[in-house]
Amino acid sequence: MIETTQALQDACNTLAKSAFVTVDTEFIRESTFWPELCLIQMASPDLEVLVDPLAKDIDLKPFFDLMANPDVVKVFHAARQDLEIVYHLGNMLPAPLFDTQVAAMVCGFGDSISYDQLVARVTGAKLDKSSRFTDWRARPLNDKQLSYALADVTHLRDVYLRLKDQLEREGRENWVEEEMAILEAPETYDLPPEKAWTRLKLRVKKSLDFAVMQAVAEWREREARDRNMPRRRILKDDAVYEIAQQHPTEPAALAKLRMIPRGWERSGQAASLLEAVKTALETPKADLPKIPRPAQPPEGAAAAAELLKVLLKIIAEQNKVAQRVIASSDDIDKIAADGDEADVEAMKGWRRQLFGEPALQLMKGEVALRFIDNKVHVIPV
Template sequence: MILTTEELQEACALLAQSPFVAVDTEFLRETTFWPQLCLIQMSGPELDAIVDPLAPGIDLTPFFKLMGNADVVKVFHAARQDIEIVFHLGGLIPHPIFDTQVAAMVCGFGDSVSYDTLVQKVCGIQLDKSSRFTDWSHRPLSTKQLDYAIADVTHLKDVYLTIKAELEREGRTEWLGEEMAVLEARETYDLHPDDAWQRLKMRIRKPIELAVLQRLAAWREREARSRDVPRGRVLKDDAMFEIAQQQPKDTEALGRLRTIPKGYERSQAGQAILAQINAALAIPKADLPKVPKPQNLPEGNGAAVEMLKVLLKLIAEKNGVAAKIIASTDDLESIAAKGEESEAAALHGWRRELFGLPALKLVRGEIGLRFVNRKVDVVDL
């Protein structure tokens, strides 16, 4: 258990001599915008350690330096939120990284396999998950809680070494590299407030509605960050859509909306919302943003997509790769509608060789699917 900067410096210096380090974090986020880091677990070939970032006076700089050490592979499971914490607190993205959840999909362990399932399959160990919903900010932590926390990285080492060997044996190391590039991209974690509207599921049809929504979303994003509260605590999504559609211009009109809490319209936030609405309404019609149009799929495309889904399942099972990582439903719809002109990710990189080319053959009628001996198979036409 590391409680001081000096102990952390010593541990990180030792781990920096290792080819890899398994990393996990425990945090709280229910009442804040930014994750509250409560625990860091690290494990290398010669050291297992739990760091208490809440210990008085501890400086996490040695940990962030280790995360940026290009000579040490940082091993995570479902890395995105852990990396987000490092990015927010340390201002860097760990590199290089290895996400065992993504790697397991490439090796055929299933879609988004959980850590405990992976440990059971690879190591034959059943983890005790009874401490999963612990309040990690509470001190002192019990021995049971600490045992649970360290198990998230000690077994991760064995999972990493097993899956890494499998990737090398199957010649799929480069496949994983393409996926890790997305996790290591700064824009994955550094969302600009002006782009916050893109996180919302669109329920609007008019350019003026989109203009209001864009300004509201950017304001809410900045407000949530500055106050360190969840976005919904500032303004719920339903309220944003109703405001965008109704476009209230004054306090009285804002207060009549169904999704606005009583009295909210007279608050400082209510006045800020009205300012965003009126600023959007002042935009000249010619300068209003264009509403993204849903992809117009040709008639009969649904059946074609279903055929592509069957082909995808066949190829995924044959090659031991999770279908989810090969192609999405959007990819299949795009391939069915546009063929080679599609910009689907499934038509690029390793996915093209594995699935994209057969999918295009199916779309062109060069191969078909047949049911024989109670199994579906591919046949040349």
């Protein structure tokens, strides 16, 4: 276990000599807004290390420098949460990046395959996952925890090399580049507080209610970040909806709401919340936000979407690619409604060639779906 800055620097210097480094983290976030980093695991073909970020006086700068090294590919599995931690603590994102879960979807291993399942299919090894939900803050970590943590990066080396080789053989390297670009973008991990309302369901029908909902969601986001507490511990989602509909501006009105804890209306937090509500209620009518409404699809779009889903399933199976990598359900609906004018990823680049063009042909009646020998086939008309 690496517990000093110098030992970390030495390890990172060695790891930086490799073409790739596999990386994973263990963290706790049940009681905080930001994930609490408890362990870092890294491995190259020649070195395997565990880093204790909770060790006294350790400086993680060598780790962040390695993550920023353009000559070393950083390999994660299901990277998003790990990258969120790196972004929060180091104000940077690892690059170049390779996510084996995304690559596995392109290589025919199904939709969002788990790490242990992928390891089993690629290497035949069976991982002991019984330590997954242990308290990673506790020290010292026992041998079982350390073995579990190290396995998350040692087997990942073989998985990465297998997937990388398959992508190169099949000429599909660029198929995963777009997904990597999303993971490498800071905006993926830093939603502005004023956009916090997008995490919520639109349970409002009036523009004024919507303005209050936006204001309360923004207030909650800032409070959660400042206090490093989960959003739900600041204010539950149902309370946000109730405030948006009831418009409380005084403590007494707030106390009458079902989702507000008894006595909370007298707190300093409640006072700042009520100020946010008052400000939203003072919004001029002309400046009230419009509630996003899905466009009314043209006649026949729903039926077209059902056919396109079947077509997508056929193409995904033929090419051994997970469906969600090719097109999302929103992509399908927009293609069904707008055809060639649909501004979606499924109508761009390799996705258009693989699925977009056949989708347009199906909608124009140039190809058809036919059931033969217990299978659906795409045939020219």
